[in-house]
Amino acid sequence: MIHAVHGAGGATLAVRTAGDPTAPPIVFVHGWAQSGRCWAAQFADPGLAAAHHLIAVDLRGHGESDIPDTGYDDPAVWAEDLAAVLAFAGAPAVVVGWSYGGLVITDYVRDRGCADLAAIVLVGAITEIGKGHPGGRPGPAMAAALPAVFAEDLAVAVPAVASLTVAMTAEPAPGALAQAWFGDTLRVPPAVRKALFRRDVGSGDVLAGITAPTTVVHGTADVVVEPAGAEYAAGKIPGATLRWFSGVGHAPFAERVDEFNGVLRQAALAAEGRKG
Numbered sequence: 001m002i003h004a005v006h007g008a009g010g011a012t013l014a015v016r017t018a019g020d021p022t023a024p025p026i027v028f029v030h031g032w033a034q035s036g037r038c039w040a041a042q043f044a045d046p047g048l049a050a051a052h053h054l055i056a057v058d059l060r061g062h063g064e065s066d067i068p069d070t071g072y073d074d075p076a077v078w079a080e081d082l083a084a085v086l087a088f089a090g091a092p093a094v095v096v097g098w099s100y101g102g103l104v105i106t107d108y109v110r111d112r113g114c115a116d117l118a119a120i121v122l123v124g125a126i127t128e129i130g131k132g133h134p135g136g137r138p139g140p141a142m143a144a145a146l147p148a149v150f151a152e153d154l155a156v157a158v159p160a161v162a163s164l165t166v167a168m169t170a171e172p173a174p175g176a177l178a179q180a181w182f183g184d185t186l187r188v189p190p191a192v193r194k195a196l197f198r199r200d201v202g203s204g205d206v207l208a209g210i211t212a213p214t215t216v217v218h219g220t221a222d223v224v225v226e227p228a229g230a231e232y233a234a235g236k237i238p239g240a241t242l243r244w245f246s247g248v249g250h251a252p253f254a255e256r257v258d259e260f261n262g263v264l265r266q267a268a269l270a271a272e273g274r275k276g
Contacts, residue, residue: 005087011068016057019049023050024093027056027094027235029095030057030058030099034098039054039056047261052268059081061195069157072195082104086195092117102127120212123218127203128202128204128210133202133203137228138225145160167223167224170221170248208237210240214237214241216240216241218243219243220245220246222248227244
C-alpha cells in the first residue's frame with residue numbers, strides 16, 4: 001500500500017507500508033537515486049511483517065514522490081521530510097538508512113535529535129559528504145561513475161548508471177533486481193541526481209551526540225561507499241555496534257537477506273530494551 005505524506009514545503013512523499021499498523025514501526029530510507037522498492041526483501045519477510053509496521057519512503061525527487069526544484073542541499077529540508085514520515089509512523093521507530101539515506105538520518109539528528117528514533121541501522125551508509133570528510137568517501141565504482149551519472153545526454157548517463165548498478169553487489173544480482181535499480185536511478189531527473197551531491201558537510205559532532213542504539217552494517221567488498229566510512233561512524237557514535245558482512249557489496253539487505261533481516265530484529269530488540 002502507498003500513502004501520501006507531506007514533507008518540507010508541502011512536498012508529497014510516497015510511503016510504502018506493510019505489516020501490522022499497530023506494531024512497532026521500522027522506517028526505511030533508501031539511497032541516492034533509488035526508491036523505497038529497494039526494501040522488497042524486507043517487506044516480503046513474514047516474520048518482520050508480523051512483528052512490525054514496515055514503512056519505506058520515496059525521498060523527494062525519487063520514485064513516486066514529488067520532484068521539487070529545491071531542497072536537495074538543505075539538511076533542514078531532509079530533516080523535515082523524515083520527521084513527517086516518523087509522524088506518520090506514530091511512534092518512535094527503528095530507522096534504517098542505506099547509502100545516502102544515512103546522511104538523511106544524520107541530517108534529522110542534526111536538526112531534531114534522537115527523541116523519535118528507537119534505534120538506528122546504517123547500511124553501506126554515508127554520514128557526511130564533500131571532500132575531506134571521512135564519513136562520506138565514495139568507493140572506486142562511484143568515483144568512476146562521476147560525473148557521467150549526472151549527464152542529461154542519455155548516451156553518457158546510461159553506461160555510467162549501468163556500470164554503477166552492476167557494481168552494487170559483490171556477486172551478480174538477479175537480472176530483474178538489477179534492472180529495477182537501474183530504472184529507478186534513471187527515473188530520478190539528472191538535475192536531482194546532481195543536486196544530491198551539491199553539499200559539503202561534516203557530521204562528527206552530530207554522530208557523537210547520537211543517543212539511540214545504533215548498528216552500523218557494511219559489506220567488506222563495497223566499492224560504492226568506502227568501508228572506512230563505517231569505521232568512522234561506528235567510532236564516533238557512542239556504543240555503536242559495527243557489523244561487517246564479509247564478501248558483500250553495497251546492498252547487504254539484498255545480498256544476504258536472512259542475515260540482514262536478523263540485524264533488524266536485533267535492532268528492534270535493542271530498542272525495546274531501551275524502552276524498558
